Amino acid sequence: EPEVTQTPSHQVTQMGQEVILRCVPISNHLYFYWYRQILGQKVEFLVSFYNNEISEKSEIFDDQFSVERPDGSNFTLKIRSTKLEDSAMYFCASRDRGYTEAFFGQGTRLTVV
Amino acid sequence: GQQLNQSPQSMFIQEGEDVSMNCTSSSIFNTWLWYKQDPGEGPVLLIALYKAGELTSNGRLTAQFGITRKDSFLNISASIPSDVGIYFCAGREDNNNDMRFGAGTRLTVKP
Numbered sequence: 001e002p003e004v005t006q007t008p009s010h011q012v013t014q015m016g017q018e019v020i021l022r023c024v025p026i027s028n029h030l031y032f033y034w035y036r037q038i039l040g041q042k043v044e045f046l047v048s049f050y051n052n053e054i055s056e057k058s059e060i061f062d063d064q065f066s067v068e069r070p071d072g073s074n075f076t077l078k079i080r081s082t083k084l085e086d087s088a089m090y091f092c093a094s095r096d097r098g099y100t101e102a103f104f105g106q107g108t109r110l111t112v113v
Numbered sequence: 114g115q116q117l118n119q120s121p122q123s124m125f126i127q128e129g130e131d132v133s134m135n136c137t138s139s140s141i142f143n144t145w146l147w148y149k150q151d152p153g154e155g156p157v158l159l160i161a162l163y164k165a166g167e168l169t170s171n172g173r174l175t176a177q178f179g180i181t182r183k184d185s186f187l188n189i190s191a192s193i194p195s196d197v198g199i200y201f202c203a204g205r206e207d208n209n210n211d212m213r214f215g216a217g218t219r220l221t222v223k224p
Binding site (some may be wrong): 001004031035042048050055058093101103 | 144146148150153154155156157160161201203209210211212213214215216217
């Protein structure tokens with residue numbers, strides 16, 4: 001069964017460093033998302049991406065964040081200068097056209113020290 | 114922006130009992146989704162609802178899309194230990210690409 005894959009599963013980084021989280025959405029899906037979940041809390045929307053551009057973003061997604069679809073398969077989230085409060089699970093999701101459900105990857109646990 | 118209220122926050126039940134949880138929104142949704150999250154895993158879709166009034170079952174799970182389009186509930190019948198986890202509702206407005214999540218209901222099932 002097709003699935004969304006994310007790498008790495010766990011990333012530890014020093015405060016102020018740049019990190020790139022990688023995702024391979026389900027092939028042929030058209031809409032891509034990043035969400036984050038601080039430990040024990042709810043899943044929060046960060047950004048959605050369609051047709052090679054950001055279609056929506058939340059107030060969390062500030063200038064420190066960027067997304068890219070560098071080729072036909074990868075979808076990346078970059079955090080330019082990490083802060084301690086960026087520590088969280090980051091989930092990538094994708095969906096097909098129409099009112100279809102989103103499928104999530106297993107997540108990347110980001111720890112900023 | 115969208116406000117999703119999910120309740121209850123947590124539930125402790127005995128194996129075999131039925132469970133009910135619900136979500137309400139401050140705006141009208143065109144899609145309601147229910148996900149389950151196990152520890153250290155990503156959310157996994159349980160049920161998707163696309164039409165007001167729609168009632169859908171998936172095994173012991175039943176969910177409904179409220180007729181006002183501002184609420185949804187999820188029922189689990191005859192709970193078993195593997196039902197333990199966090200259940201999230203999620204919804205999407207018309208002409209809105211993003212999906213907002215409720216705060217989750219943490220379910221504990223005692224054998």
